[in-house]
Amino acid sequence: MLNSPEILFAVQAVREAALLVRRVQREMVGEALSKEDRSPVTVADFAAQAVVALRLDEQLPGSTLIAEESAEELRHEEGAATLDQVTQFVRDAIPGATSDEVCSLIDRGCGDPPSTFWTLDPIDGTKGFLRRDQYAIALGLIRNGRVELGVLGCPELADARRPELGGSGSLVLAIRGHGVRTQPLENGGDWRPLAVSSRWKPSEARLLRSVEKAHTNTDEIGELVVKLGVAAAPVAMDSQAKYAVLAAGEGDVLLRLLSPSRPDYREKIWDQAAGSIVVTEAGGRVTDLDGQPLDFSHGRTLARNRGILATNGHLHEALLAGLRTLGD
Secondary structure (H helix, E strand, O other): OOOOOHHHHHHHHHHHHHHHHHHHHHOOOOOOOOOOOHHHHHHHHHHHHHHHHHHHHHHHOOOOOEEEOOOHHHHHHHHHHHHHHHHHHOOOOOOOOOHHHHHHHHHHHOOOOOOEEEEEEEEEHHHHOOOOOEEEEEEEEOOEEEEEEEEEEEEOEEEEEOOOOOOOEEEEEOOOOOOOEEOOOOOOOEEEEEEEOOOOHHHHOOEEEEEOOOOOOOHHHHHHHHHHHHOOOOOEEEOOOHHHHHHHOEEEEEEEEEOOOOOOOOOHHOOOOOHHHHHOOOOOOOEEOOOOOOOOOOOEEEEOOEEEEEEEEOHHHHHHHHHOOOOO
């Protein structure tokens, strides 16, 4: 099973992209970097997307990639310096690659998805990347609106469960109907199975929260915590690395409530595809805030879903019930 062409491609591509992103971070993210300077993450995003697109063309020709980035800004004069940096990093994978080739590879991720496609977030957790904290490379295979395979590359997470900055990192693989497992990102090794926690009391739930407050409604989360009597301090963590931690049993609940500033926001498919199957294959449950399954068959967003609730499964109904009382 682990030797199928799809699994081999996904594991190898995410590992290569994650190690490339880590190299960009080490060479470009310094202590003097301002909060407004996103150039390192921009270079890493584009380079990782180009490499995954290349490997997909090589190993599974004819496949479709739907990804976050477009090369449009790189083709203009103001993007020339960034494109040059991206091209230099991509040449590790494609010796002699030209800027035009790199742009063409990045743009393989544009367009609308067919019934079967791959979706990629080349760096999930921009702020975490820039802080040298948690971020993830996330790749998922979707067929007819359902995620069939997901891989997360988490360079700053050890054993898929705890932060370890500068360590060997974690690669997490989930296959529908065959569970989820992890191995070190660097150098590989044996695959170890992951399973969610057995906690069922809402008061004992460990809530995984985004560091970036704009991604959710912190006031409503606070209200929910009070209503359910949650006593444990929340764990702040960027990116889909939270899904890995939930799948490993080191957290119990993950929420993406609608921000008051963006009440009509709908999640991008690449932000949820890989992470959602990682949790469900570990025995957990992932729905929207209304308890509906995530539907990946409506373009580049989860257009039919409102927010995200991921739990260990045992706590799911209690959390849905609590969500229904918000504002009462």
